Amino acid sequence: MATREPITIKQLATMLGMAHSTVSRALNDHPAISAETKRRIQELAAHHGYVPNSAARSLKTAKSRIIGLVIPDIENRYYTTIAKTLADAAAPRSRQMMLSTTDDRPDREQSAILNLLEAQAEGVVLAPTADPTPETLAMLARLDVVQLLRHHPQIDAPRVEVADDYGLALSARHLVDLGHVRIGYIGNLSRVSTGAARLDGFLSVVGRDPETLRRVRICPPRADAAEGAFLDLMAGPDRPTGLVLGSARHTAGVLAGAARLGLRIPEDFSLVGYGDGELVPHLANGLTTLALPEQEMADACAALLGLIEPAGERPARFRPTLVVRRSTRAPA
Amino acid sequence: MATREPITIKQLATMLGMAHSTVSRALNDHPAISAETKRRIQELAAHHGYVPNSAARSLKTAKSRIIGLVIPDIENRYYTTIAKTLADAAAPRSRQMMLSTTDDRPDREQSAILNLLEAQAEGVVLAPTADPTPETLAMLARLDVVQLLRHHPQIDAPRVEVADDYGLALSARHLVDLGHVRIGYIGNLSRVSTGAARLDGFLSVVGRDPETLRRVRICPPRADAAEGAFLDLMAGPDRPTGLVLGSARHTAGVLAGAARLGLRIPEDFSLVGYGDGELVPHLANGLTTLALPEQEMADACAALLGLIEPAGERPARFRPTLVVRRSTRAPA
DNA sequence: CTGAAAGCGCTTACAG
DNA sequence: CTGAAAGCGCTTACAG
Numbered sequence: 001m002a003t004r005e006p007i008t009i010k011q012l013a014t015m016l017g018m019a020h021s022t023v024s025r026a027l028n029d030h031p032a033i034s035a036e037t038k039r040r041i042q043e044l045a046a047h048h049g050y051v052p053n054s055a056a057r058s059l060k061t062a063k064s065r066i067i068g069l070v071i072p073d074i075e076n077r078y079y080t081t082i083a084k085t086l087a088d089a090a091a092p093r094s095r096q097m098m099l100s101t102t103d104d105r106p107d108r109e110q111s112a113i114l115n116l117l118e119a120q121a122e123g124v125v126l127a128p129t130a131d132p133t134p135e136t137l138a139m140l141a142r143l144d145v146v147q148l149l150r151h152h153p154q155i156d157a158p159r160v161e162v163a164d165d166y167g168l169a170l171s172a173r174h175l176v177d178l179g180h181v182r183i184g185y186i187g188n189l190s191r192v193s194t195g196a197a198r199l200d201g202f203l204s205v206v207g208r209d210p211e212t213l214r215r216v217r218i219c220p221p222r223a224d225a226a227e228g229a230f231l232d233l234m235a236g237p238d239r240p241t242g243l244v245l246g247s248a249r250h251t252a253g254v255l256a257g258a259a260r261l262g263l264r265i266p267e268d269f270s271l272v273g274y275g276d277g278e279l280v281p282h283l284a285n286g287l288t289t290l291a292l293p294e295q296e297m298a299d300a301c302a303a304l305l306g307l308i309e310p311a312g313e314r315p316a317r318f319r320p321t322l323v324v325r326r327s328t329r330a331p332a
Numbered sequence: 333m334a335t336r337e338p339i340t341i342k343q344l345a346t347m348l349g350m351a352h353s354t355v356s357r358a359l360n361d362h363p364a365i366s367a368e369t370k371r372r373i374q375e376l377a378a379h380h381g382y383v384p385n386s387a388a389r390s391l392k393t394a395k396s397r398i399i400g401l402v403i404p405d406i407e408n409r410y411y412t413t414i415a416k417t418l419a420d421a422a423a424p425r426s427r428q429m430m431l432s433t434t435d436d437r438p439d440r441e442q443s444a445i446l447n448l449l450e451a452q453a454e455g456v457v458l459a460p461t462a463d464p465t466p467e468t469l470a471m472l473a474r475l476d477v478v479q480l481l482r483h484h485p486q487i488d489a490p491r492v493e494v495a496d497d498y499g500l501a502l503s504a505r506h507l508v509d510l511g512h513v514r515i516g517y518i519g520n521l522s523r524v525s526t527g528a529a530r531l532d533g534f535l536s537v538v539g540r541d542p543e544t545l546r547r548v549r550i551c552p553p554r555a556d557a558a559e560g561a562f563l564d565l566m567a568g569p570d571r572p573t574g575l576v577l578g579s580a581r582h583t584a585g586v587l588a589g590a591a592r593l594g595l596r597i598p599e600d601f602s603l604v605g606y607g608d609g610e611l612v613p614h615l616a617n618g619l620t621t622l623a624l625p626e627q628e629m630a631d632a633c634a635a636l637l638g639l640i641e642p643a644g645e646r647p648a649r650f651r652p653t654l655v656v657r658r659s660t661r662a663p664a
Numbered sequence: 665c666t667g668a669a670a671g672c673g674c675t676t677a678c679a680g
Numbered sequence: 681c682t683g684a685a686a687g688c689g690c691t692t693a694c695a696g
Contacts, residue, residue, distance in 0.1 A: 006474070008673055019683045024675060032681060049470060054450040055396065056673035058387035059688050074406075074416050084406050087433045091440055096447050098398075099431040101419045108423055115428050118386040138381060142338070223610055252610040259614075278555055278584040282591075283614050340689055351667040356691065364665060388689035391672050 007048045016044060027052070058120060066096050067305060068116040068124040071148070072104045073221065077248055077277045078294055079127070082148065085298030086125065089307050095122070104129050104192075110136045117143060123305035128152045130191035146304045148297070150193045159316050160300045164194050167290045167320035168201030171244045171272040174288070174322055176205060179330045180242035180270065184215040186229050186254065187246020198246040198274075215240050219250070226253025227260075234261060234269075241269055241331035248275035255284060270328040286325030293318045339380045348376060359384070390452060398428050399637060400448040400456040403480070404436045405553065409580055409609045410626055411459070414480065417630030418457065421639045427454070436461050436524075442468045449475060455637035460484045462523035478636045480629070482525045491648050492632045496526050499622045499652035500533030503576045503604040506620070506654055508537060511662045512574035512602065516547040518561050518586065519578025530578040530606075547572050551582070558585025559592075566593060566601075573601055573663035580607035587616060602660040618657030625650045 009027070013020035018041075026033045026041035027050075044050075058064040069086055071079045083099060090097045098121065100112035110133050116124055123144045128151070132140075137154050145157035175183050185202050188195035199216065206212050217229035226245075230253060233240065245251060251273050258265060265271050265284040273280065273289035280287050297318055303310040341359070345352035350373075358365045358373035359382075376382075390396040401418055403411045415431060422429045430453065432444035442465050448456055455476045460483070464472075469486050477489035507515050517534050520527035531548065538544050549561035558577075562585060565572065577583060583605050590597060597603050597616040605612065605621035612619050629650055635642040 010673075020674085021676080021684080022682055024673095025682085028675085034681060037681080049474075051446065051449050051471070053391070053452070053673050054447075055387045055390035055452065056688090057675075059385070059391050059673080059690085060675045062688070064387065074419065075412055080407055080412055083431065084433060087406065087431060088435075091432065091443060094443065094447065096430050096451070097432070098428050099415065099419060100423065100429070101416060103420075111423060111426065114383065115386075115426065117383050119428070120385070120387065139383070142381075249610075252614065255611075255614040278581075279587075279611050279615060282584065282587040282616070283611060342689075352690085353668080353692080354666055356689095357666085360691085366665060369665080385689050388672090389691075391674085391689080392691045394672070 006053070007050050008053070009050075012041065012044055012048070012050060016041065062120065063122060064120045065094060066098050066116070066119050066121045067307070068098045068100065068112070068121045068126075070100045070102060070109065070112045070116075070124060070126045072102050072127060072129070073249070074099070074101050075249075076221070078149070078275055078292060081294035082125075082298045082301070085295055086302060089298070089302040093307055095307060102129055106131050106133050106136065109133075110139075113139045113143070123307075125301045125305070126155075126157075128155060130189065144305065146301050148301060152193070158304050160297050160304065161317055162194070162292055162297070163317045163319045164197040165201035165204065167292075167322075168198045168244065168246060169205050170201075170320070170322045171274075171290055172202045172205035174272060174324065174328060175242035175244065175270060178242070178270065178328060180240075181331075182215065182238055182240045183212075183242045183244060184217070184233050184240035185244050185246060186217045186219065186226055186233065186250050188221055189218055195246070202244055202246070221247050221249040223249065223251075223253035223256065226250035227257045228253075230254045230257035231261070234263065239269070242272070242328070243269055244272045245274045248273070248277075250274070251283065251287070258284075265327050266329040267332070270331070272322075272328060276323055281325060284327040286327060288325045288328040289323055290320040291323050292320050338385070339382050340385070341382075344373065344376055344380070344382060348373065394452065395454060396452045397426060398430050398448070398451050398453045399639070400430045400432065400444070400453045400458075402432045402434060402441065402444045402448075402456060402458045404434050404459060404461070405581070406431070406433050407581075408553070410481070410607055410624060413626035414457075414630045414633070417627055418634060421630070421634040425639055427639060434461055438463050438465050438468065441465075442471075445471045445475070455639075457633045457637070458487075458489075460487060462521065476637065478633050480633060484525070490636050492629050492636065493649050494526070494624055494629070495649045495651045496529040497533035497536065499624075499654075500530045500576065500578060501537050502533075502652070502654045503606075503622055504534045504537035506604060506656070506660060507574035507576065507602060510574070510602065510660060512572075513663075514547065514570055514572045515544075515574045515576065516549070516565050516572035517576050517578060518549045518551065518558055518565065518582050520553055521550055527578070534576055534578070553579050553581040555581065555583075555585035555588065558582035559589040560585075562586045562589035563593070566595065571601070574604075574660070575601055576604045577606045580605070580609075582606070583615065583619070597659050598661045599664070602663070604654075604660060608655055613657060616659040618659060620657045620660040621655055622652040623655050624652050 010020045013023045026038045102109040127148045147159045190196040219225040219229045273287045276291035302308045342352045345355045358370045434441040459480045479491045522528040551557040551561045605619045608623035634640045
């Protein structure tokens with residue numbers, strides 16, 4: 001029974017010869033309205049395909065049912081899982097999820113946050129860029145924010161993050177325990193908090209002498225960049241016998257580089273990835289990797305935004321676990 | 333300079349001793365306002381961290397800047413790419429992307445569409461479930477919709493889809509040309525349009541005799557389901573020497589099943605996947621697969637919604653291409 | 665170039 | 681249990 005022009009509460013009220021306030025209350029199941037009146041009104045509303053106007057409701061109530069998710073990259077499996085879990089939590093509570101990707105650009109971050117502020121978002125889950133603009137920081141102070149994964153010193157908001165230093169120490173320790181001495185690292189820019197923490201965790205185990213630092217490569221989270229870094233790292237003398245990754249998006253590049261150089265895993269070098277997933281067991285003959293509790297972290301975000309009941313403890317920092325498969329072994 | 337309570341146009345007008353209509357015009361860069369007035373107003377607005385209220389704007393203009401993306405599963409790489417591309421197209425046009433996942437459930441689809449209708453979404457990109465509810469169909473008639481990938485006979489909206497029959501024929505033909513005779517198929521439910529078209533394309537090449545149909549397995553788009561189907565398919569006598577997949581989410585299950593049975597690819601059977609991606613070249617020693625033009629399809633959606641200029645032709649159906657790697661060869 | 669006024673579709677105290 | 685009224689923050693014809 002959809003009409004071209006959406007029908008309004010006022011029109012329904014006119015048809016029924018009632019005040020539109022009564023219609024509004026009936027549609028919101030207000031206790032003061034009689035059952036019979038409610039039934040009549042709701043029937044007519046359904047018949048005419050009445051749909052409430054959320055802009056009008058938001059204007060009146062000064063809040064919307066929108067929650068924002070602002071992340072660098074939806075193609076990163078980690079964020080994909082977060083998006084899925086958050087969307088699943090939002091749907092049954094009639095919350096809408098607004099998704100923006102920043103590609104780690106502060107200008108895109110700023111416009112995403114502006115849009116959410118304009119929309120009077122109820123909450124925002126944000127994985128901040130390395131350098132949010134002053135405008136972004138000012139706007140964030142006016143929103144209910146959760147910092148996901150990364151954090152920025154000037155954003156005063158609860159954090160939901162991975163114990164990355166712990167995790168990367170786990171990765172490095174695994175290779176050391178297997179007997180590796182020359183261990184390389186390819187990871188993200190250390191300007192974002194996670195990049196710094198991951199490198200730090202790695203170095204806390206292998207040491208910080210110049211010799212070791214020469215086996216560290218930092219590059220953007222793209223496969224082609226990682227491939228370049230890998231080729232460069234493996235070109236020199238005293239090639240690493242083990243390699244630790246600090247980003248999921250570096251995996252494909254390293255595997256491509258290894259294929260190009262004809263290096264086998266784990267015969268020629270051992271590899272520890274970052275992040276698990278459906279396909280990861282089938283990479284590199286079974287990629288040893290750090291698994292992150294994406295689900296729990298997304299739940300923690302949802303709980304902090306009041307979307308779901310907090311499930312027991314809600315630690316700010318979640319510990320990754322090392323999943324040992326067949327891409328790591330003692331050096332030849 | 334952010335205040336707790338957001339500042340409004342009226343308050344700015346009072347401070348300046350002007351009419352609030354003038355302030356509104358200045359902030360919207362209306363040509364009739366003098367440069368000097370604009371400057372003063374915009375300066376004050378910036379100083380007070382003025383942010384327009386999008387609910388008020390939407391209420392007045394009877395439209396929002398929201399576009400909806402309603403898909404079954406964000407973890408499916410195909411949809412991830414679409415989401416990324418659409419988000420990238422939306423951002424510079426100050427459009428917001430509302431993401432809902434349906435998990436192929438008509439009730440979730442209905443509430444997602446209801447939310448978008450309430451929000452007066454400018455456009456909706458929808459990959460419909462197999463059986464949208466009558467309510468959903470009625471609401472869709474009131475929205476500007478593009479049907480992505482799948483289509484439903486009762487939804488009257490432009491389609492952006494893959495020539496799946498063509499693509500799966502390509503997959504099957506590849507194995508036939510290599511000399512395979514016993515070829516299996518694992519794919520999606522045929523109740524969704526793509527499931528039917530893919531199976532049809534496969535059968536158009538291998539034939540529809542009962543012998544062949546016994547090598548077809550239909551299962552939900554989950555790895556565990558695909559693994560079960562695979563084990564079942566490979567258990568019988570006259571095991572297929574080649575296998576074609578009709579869903580990206582079946583890949584992990586089949587690889588897990590093959591590992592469990594100790595079957596090597598391509599020595600023991602050849603495998604053709606569905607959908608390409610960063611990691612796919614590193615699966616199964618180089619997975620031969622159908623590559624879909626996700627980027628172009630997302631652009632076509634954006635163009636149909638008026639978000640971007642149509643780039644030359646805009647075919648409704650996009651042809652996948654077969655990327656031959658090392659997971660397929662002549663049968664032993 | 666600027667102002668006064670109406671109104672978008674709701675919600676919600678206040679009356680009765 | 682229902683109604684009359686005000687108002688949320690904008691935009692935009694209509695005047696001048």
